[in-house]
Amino acid sequence: xxxxxxxxxxxxxxxxxxxxxxxxxxxxxxxxxxxxxxxxxxxxxxxxxxxxxxxxxxxxxxxxxxxxxxxxxxxxxxxxxxxxxxxxxxxxxxxxxxxxxxxxxxxxxxxxxxxxxxxxxxxxxxxxxxxxxxxxxxxxxxxxxxxxxxxxxxxxxxxxxxxxxxxxxxxxxxxxxxxxxxxxxxxxxxxxxxxxxxxxxxxxxxxxxxxxxxxxxxxxxxxxxxxxxxxxxxxxxxxxxxxxxxxxxxxxxxxxxxxxxxxxxxxxxxxxxxxxxxxxxxxx
Amino acid sequence: xxxxxxxxxxxxxxxxxxxxxxxxxxxxxxxxxxxxxxxxxxxxxxxxxxxxxxxxxxxxxxxxxxxxxxxxxxxxxxxxxxxxxxxxxxxxxxxxxxxxxxxxxxxxxxxxxxxxxxxxxxxxxxxxxxxxxxxxxxxxxxxxxxxxxxxxxxxxxxxxxxxxxxxxxxxxxxxxxxxxxxxxxxxxxxxxxxxxxxxxxxxxxxxxxxxxxxxxxxxxxxxxxxxxxxxxxxxxxxxxxxxxxxxxxxxxxxxxxxxxxxxxxxxxxxxxxxxxxxxxxxxxxxxxxxxxxxxxxxxxxxxxxxxxxxxxxxxxxxxxxxxxxxxxxxxxxxxxxxxxxxxxxxxxxxxxxxxxxxxxxxxxxxxxxxxxxxxxxxxxxxxxxxxxxxxxxxxxxxxxxxxxxxxxxxxxxxxxxxxxxxxxxxxxxxxxxxxxxxxxxxxxxxxxxxxxxxxxxxxxxxxxxxxxxxxxxxxxxxxxxxxxxxxxxxxxxxxxxxxxxxxxxxxxxxxxxxxxxxxxxxxxxxxxxxxxxxxxxxxxxxxxxxxxxxxxxxxxxxxxxxxxxxxxxxxxxxxxxxxxxxxxxxxxxxxxxxxxxxxxxxxxxxxxxxxxxxxxxxxxxxxxxxxxxxxxxxxxxxxxxxxxxxxxxxxxxxxxxxxxxxxxxxxxxxxxxxxxxxxxxxxxxxxxxxxxxxxxxxxxxxxxxxxxxx
Numbered sequence: 003x004x005x006x007x008x009x010x011x012x013x014x015x016x017x018x019x020x021x022x023x024x025x026x027x028x029x030x031x032x033x034x035x036x037x038x039x040x041x042x043x044x045x046x047x048x049x050x051x052x053x054x055x056x057x058x059x060x061x062x063x064x065x066x067x068x069x070x071x072x073x074x075x076x077x078x079x080x081x082x083x084x085x086x087x088x089x090x091x092x093x094x095x096x097x098x099x100x101x102x103x104x105x106x107x108x109x110x111x112x113x114x115x116x117x118x119x120x121x122x123x124x125x126x127x128x129x130x131x132x133x134x135x136x137x138x139x140x141x142x143x144x145x146x147x148x149x150x151x152x153x154x155x156x157x158x159x160x161x162x163x164x165x166x167x168x169x170x171x172x173x174x175x176x177x178x179x180x181x182x183x184x185x186x187x188x189x190x191x192x193x194x195x196x197x198x199x200x201x202x203x204x205x206x207x208x209x210x211x212x213x214x215x216x217x218x219x220x221x222x223x224x225x226x227x228x229x230x231x232x233x234x235x236x237x238x239x240x241x242x243x244x245x246x247x248x249x250x251x252x253x254x255x256x257x258x259x260x261x262x263x264x265x266x267x268x269x270x271x272x273x274x275x276x277x278x279x280x281x282x283x284x285x286x
Numbered sequence: 287x288x289x290x291x292x293x294x295x296x297x298x299x300x301x302x303x304x305x306x307x308x309x310x311x312x313x314x315x316x317x318x319x320x321x322x323x324x325x326x327x328x329x330x331x332x333x334x335x336x337x338x339x340x341x342x343x344x345x346x347x348x349x350x351x352x353x354x355x356x357x358x359x360x361x362x363x364x365x366x367x368x369x370x371x372x373x374x375x376x377x378x379x380x381x382x383x384x385x386x387x388x389x390x391x392x393x394x395x396x397x398x399x400x401x402x403x404x405x406x407x408x409x410x411x412x413x414x415x416x417x418x419x420x421x422x423x424x425x426x427x428x429x430x431x432x433x434x435x436x437x438x439x440x441x442x443x444x445x446x447x448x449x450x451x452x453x454x455x456x457x458x459x460x461x462x463x464x465x466x467x468x469x470x471x472x473x474x475x476x477x478x479x480x481x482x483x484x485x486x487x488x489x490x491x492x493x494x495x496x497x498x499x500x501x502x503x504x505x506x507x508x509x510x511x512x513x514x515x516x517x518x519x520x521x522x523x524x525x526x527x528x529x530x531x532x533x534x535x536x537x538x539x540x541x542x543x544x545x546x547x548x549x550x551x552x553x554x555x556x557x558x559x560x561x562x563x564x565x566x567x568x569x570x571x572x573x574x575x576x577x578x579x580x581x582x583x584x585x586x587x588x589x590x591x592x593x594x595x596x597x598x599x600x601x602x603x604x605x606x607x608x609x610x611x612x613x614x615x616x617x618x619x620x621x622x623x624x625x626x627x628x629x630x631x632x633x634x635x636x637x638x639x640x641x642x643x644x645x646x647x648x649x650x651x652x653x654x655x656x657x658x659x660x661x662x663x664x665x666x667x668x669x670x671x672x673x674x675x676x677x678x679x680x681x682x683x684x685x686x687x688x689x690x691x692x693x694x695x696x697x698x699x700x701x702x703x704x705x706x707x708x709x710x711x712x713x714x715x716x717x718x719x720x721x722x723x724x725x726x727x728x729x730x731x732x733x734x735x736x737x738x739x740x741x742x743x744x745x746x747x748x749x750x751x752x753x754x755x756x757x758x759x760x761x762x763x764x765x766x767x768x769x770x771x772x773x774x775x776x777x778x779x780x781x782x783x784x785x786x787x788x789x790x791x792x793x794x795x796x797x798x799x800x801x802x803x804x805x806x807x808x809x810x811x812x813x814x815x816x817x818x819x820x821x822x823x824x825x826x827x828x829x830x831x832x833x834x835x836x837x838x839x840x841x842x843x844x845x846x847x848x849x850x851x852x853x854x855x856x857x858x859x860x861x862x863x864x865x866x867x868x869x870x871x872x873x874x875x876x877x878x879x880x881x882x883x884x885x886x887x888x889x890x891x892x893x894x895x896x897x898x899x900x901x902x903x904x905x906x907x908x909x910x911x912x913x914x915x916x917x918x919x920x921x922x923x924x925x926x927x928x929x930x931x932x933x934x935x936x937x938x939x940x941x942x943x944x945x946x947x948x949x950x951x952x953x954x955x956x957x958x959x960x961x962x963x964x965x966x967x968x969x970x971x972x973x974x975x976x977x978x979x980x981x982x983x984x985x986x987x988x989x990x991x992x993x994x995x996x
Contacts, residue, residue, distance in 0.1 A: 005792045005793035006791045006792060006793050006794065010791070011793070011794070011795065014788050014791060014794055015794075015795065015796075017788060018785075018788060018789075018796075018800050021781075021785060021804065022800065022803055022804070024867065025803060025804055025806055025807055025867065026803075026806075027822075028815070028818035028819050028821070028822060028864075028867065029806065029810075029818060031818055031821045031822055031829055032817070032818050032821060035821070044826075044827045045827050045832065046827065046832075047832060047835075047836065048829065048832035048833045048835065048836040048837075094677070094680035094681075094684065095677065095680065095681070096677070097673045097674075097676045097677040098673070098674065098676075098677025098678060098680070098681055099677070100673050101670050101673035101674045101677060104670075104673075105666050105667070105669060105670035105673070105674075106662045106663070106666050106667070106670075107662060107666070107667040107670045107674065108662060108667065115980070115981075115984065116686075117681075118980055118983075118984065119973075119976060119977060119980045120685050120686075120689075122924050122928075122976055122979070122980050122983075123928075123972070123973060123976060124928035124930060124944040124972065125930075126928075126930060126944040126945075126947050126948050126969065127689075127692075127944075127947070127969040127972055127973060128685075128688050128689075129947075129948065129951065129965075130692055130695065130947070130951055130962060130965045130966045130969055131687075131688035131689065131691040131692040131695065131966070132688055133951070133962075134691070134695065134700075134708065134709070134713070134962065135688065135691060137709050138709050138711075150684075153684065154684040154685065154688065157680070157681065157684050157685055158681075158685055161677075161681070186669060186672070186673075187672075211811075214811075215811030215812070215813060215814070217813055218813075218930070218931065218934055218948065219948075222951070222952060222953075233811070233813065236813070236814070236817070237813070240817065240935075254817075258814050258817065258818075261811070261814065262809075262810050262811065262814055265809055265810070265811060266806065266809040266810065268809070269805060269808060269809030270802060270805060270809065273805055273875060274875065274879065277872065277875045277876060277879070280872070280921070281876065281917055281918055281921055
């Protein structure tokens with residue numbers, strides 16, 4: 003294979019530019035809203051650039067984006083829910099993942115299929131029963147309930163991915179530990195777990211991001227403004243616009259940007275690793 | 287065993303014939319008068335009158351509703367000979383409502399004649415393939431339209447005979463069969479033009495056959511004779527053409543083109559281009575109460591999809607028949623439900639092959655099951671226990687138990703009216719008392735009581751009907767959901783692969799920059815991405831609409847938004863564009879990982895053989911890359927099937943099953959809100975569908991090792 007000609011280079015670059023515009027256009031639409039200080043409600047005229055460049059929306063959003071709840075409270079809620087869900091999914095799933103990665107036992111195949119299937123189910127498929135169960139337990143509207151719900155969404159996915167992580171570690175390393183007289187549990191704790199940790203962390207990260215950006219199901223469970231997450235507050239602003247809402251759309255735009263930036267950084271850094279995990283590896 | 291095969295087969299055919307006739311006889315008796323029946327009744331009456339008065343020259347100038355050739359109408363006329371003479375049905379425009387006051391004495395013989403023709407089609411099909419005969423016998427759309435005073439029954443039969451005769455010719459190479467085929471094609475054309483697509487399917491099959499045998503010249507000669515005979519028969523069976531052939535032929539053909547593009551009822555119907563598929567998922571059972579006992583139509587369609595490959599191997603022409611007919615119906619703007627009758631015969635055959643395919647797989651699975659049973663060492667299983675137990679408990683509590691509980695809820699009528707009772711143990715009470723037979727099943731009717739009732743499985747057929755055919759609206763959420771998954775993944779895969787190939791060329795400037803830029807949409811949470819696109823497509827303050835306002839109705843934006851609003855299909859792109867935007871980066875990354883794995887030597891070899899860029903891509907890159915991409919395609923397909931946030935943000939509240947389930951559930955939402963049990967039923971249907979998808983993923987990724995392990 004040889005290098006491409008100048009003509010081809012030009013064609014390639016113009017095609018890429020075109021796709022780049024396709025990628026950027028909707029993002030720019032949001033950015034334009036975020037920085038427009040002239041907006042009183044929803045946009046009323048076509049503009050490609052903001053009418054008055056301003057940062058007030060950002061400052062306002064970083065103070066109290068939704069009703070009278072402070073940004074820091076929303077962020078705290080988001081972090082509690084997302085960390086909690088990710089951690090819970092990892093901790094609860096890790097032993098099952100290891101069992102499926104290392105041992106042969108009856109009905110193992112069927113078990114794997116069940117995990118894979120549940121990992122592919124839409125969150126909505128768990129919403130109905132969880133809503134009713136948590137209502138019966140009378141904890142439905144708490145932050146803790148959200149942690150449980152999101153952990154439940156993420157659990158099958160995390161089990162599947164952690165299993166892949168354990169499988170990627172050569173059995174020989176473990177066998178060497180056995181020869182030194184270590185039992186199953188010690189080998190796992192001292193040898194396998196540390197080696198698999200980076201990969202497990204990525205599984206947790208995906209669970210974290212899922213919980214971090216979920217809003218619709220969250221709104222079904224939580225009804226107090228104090229227990230709202232950042233993503234949920236965005237949806238609330240959108241909803242309030244339909245009932246003749248009071249907040250300018252620049253708030254929405256800036257909140258969207260603030261929420262997205264950390265996620266974008268994570269994706270840019272871990273792109274191929276994330277891809278690998280999201281592809282579920284291959285079934286046995 | 288062999289000794290009994292023939293008698294059993296005959297018995298089965300007889301059984302199919304009995305079923306087919308009883309269902310059609312019931313339809314003849316019970317179907318209410320539909321659109322167009324008055325027209326064709328009147329057309330028939332005119333012929334009856336001509337025959338009674340022996341006014342044979344009258345045939346030359348009689349053809350009421352001249353857009354359709356007269357043969358099928360003449361048959362209706364013949365059927366009325368035994369009936370008492372009645373006043374001519376009044377002439378009404380095509381837009382008028384069905385005429386409910388047709389004389390019963392005329393309706394019965396006319397419908398019965400059509401039903402007999404439809405019945406003969408079933409018997410003929412059953413002789414070839416009894417299972418297919420059973421499918422056609424029970425297909426409710428076919429029953430409906432061959433048992434009414436429509437023009438479908440006769441051409442459906444003659445078009446089938448056309449194919450059968452052609453197949454005999456293909457097998458035995460006897461000219462007599464070819465002539466028979468041509469005669470029946472001519473008769474088909476003289477009944478209804480639409481059914482002649484079978485001729486195109488035959489020509490394609492014939493050509494492919496001739497090409498493989500390198501007998502193109504004799505094919506051309508024979509096909510020409512075949513066509514000429516067919517046309518001659520068409521002319522002979524069409525006395526209306528005799529006095530003014532060209533003028534009247536033109537008139538009838540142009541009518542359809544014009545009708546399709548400008549008729550009021552066509553525009554009012556506002557069907558999207560994929561409406562034929564909706565009809566295939568649909569059953570008229572929702573239109574006519576107490577006529578059809580059950581509606582296997584959707585299952586016949588799904589089985590037909592499975593059976594296509596097998597049918598192609600056995601008899602290609604039937605698949606071509608389905609393909610040509612569907613392709614035409616997708617592009618033709620008139621999309622009346624009766625049009626699908628033009629290919630329900632091959633559809634039934636494919637469904638039968640689908641059953642055979644499934645049966646074979648079941649047998650294979652059963653055999654393998656016994657082979658693969660390997661011994662598991664007891665020691666290893668014992669060592670697994672301490673790891674399994676805590677994990678299984680967690681998995682059971684968080685995942686399995688909710689799903690089981692969902693099944694329980696789905697067998698009740700739990701909703702927002704019975705919320706207090708349900709939360710205080712009413713769900714379990716109703717379920718337990720129902721399952722142990724202490725209380726009778728209350729038939730699910732959608733009503734809301736303040737006590738939870740046990741409905742057993744009675745809500746499933748209702749909800750499924752709602753999903754599959756929009757309860758009579760002819761709009762199938764299920765089909766849309768599947769089409770959405772397929773189309774959006776094809777687009778994402780196409781663009782993703784394209785971009786990966788662009789970036790993969792050697793020496794592309796700024797490659798890293800472009801890739802980082804293109805990943806952005808993937809990194810943005812789906813809900814936020816959907817909001818960004820909503821900000822463009824929203825009807826009042828979306829960018830596009832604001833631009834249309836600013837630059838005027840004749841600007842690009844004005845024209846674009848106007849088309850968007852007026853077309854029954856174009857709105858789909860307001861969803862496909864965001865889905866493409868959101869999904870292509872994932873496919874791009876998957877493709878570029880795959881491209882990196884392909885060894886460079888392969889390309890050197892291709893270059894040495896003198897392959898050009900196109901050939902290299904077609905014969906080297908694509909075959910090596912596709913298996914690596916397959917897992918990514920299925921994963922994205924499943925995600926597209928489950929797509930929720932995009933549709934929810936755009937307020938398309940019943941776009942996918944997931945969106946529908948959410949909004950049916952949402953206590954403050956649309957669709958009545960708080961229908962918890964209905965939402966549970968939808969979720970369980972989703973789970974059942976996903977079992978199929980995940981099995982596919984499991985099988986394919988196993989075969990190809992997947993991108994990750996490669």
